[in-house]
Amino acid sequence: MQLFKAVATALALCAAFSAQARTLDEVKKDGKILIATEGQFAPFNFFNGTTLTGFEVETAELVAKKMGLTIQWKTLGFDALLTGLRQDRWDLVIASHGITEERAKAVTFTEPHYCSGGMIIAMDPAIKSAKDLAGKVVAVQTGTSYLENVQKVSSIKEMKNFPTDVDARSALNSRRVDVWVTDRFVAKAVAEKNPGAGFKLGDMLFIERIAAAVAKGNSSLAAGWNKALAEVMADGSYAALSKKYFNEDVRCT
């Protein structure tokens, strides 16, 4: 009995570790694609009550529909998303990931679904550009490209990381930090929704191309996604969605 259990456990472990990313054909045969996102990054991926929505959630819905698939969504902490891809726990991640060299070593990025960048937000209107970060305490979400880029600004006093971008924003709002660095469209939306809060939008610290990701080397699924994405970008549905959320077209040009 003991031995049987040990063997069974070993087999289960082998199966877990040898799990293969599902190819486009396999996903199509199933009819369902399992997509992971965070759900805490409005207006891109967030919960409206109990409903997951946002620009990239709706973009993914358009893309999946073109692929003839329905989406099964999974939401979890930003930090866990790419790791889970590597363990083939879901087929695709869409959570505003900027394409970076470091990440591209671990996952395969699709074509970008929007272009943006990290913006400086402060309460003090004198803090606008990278040089104004000297001696300041800056809030960023853990695991993000904001963290990576703020780290390069050697003159800052301290960088504080937060598990969600919402926490980083709260830190600025309650003046526990001097600066918050986040996506420019996130910043714009927050400033517009809270006109009395005193958020001052500064310069962009860097720009980035934002894309979905599949498991490293899952080229069939990436190609299927890219083809469908190109179609929704050509048929006006992406443009309409972008206009609804941002009043402008946010695709990379």
Ligand code: ARG
């Ligand atoms: N664009 C940034 C990055 O690539 C932030 C993404 C944050 N996404 C999120 N769902 N909180 O790291």
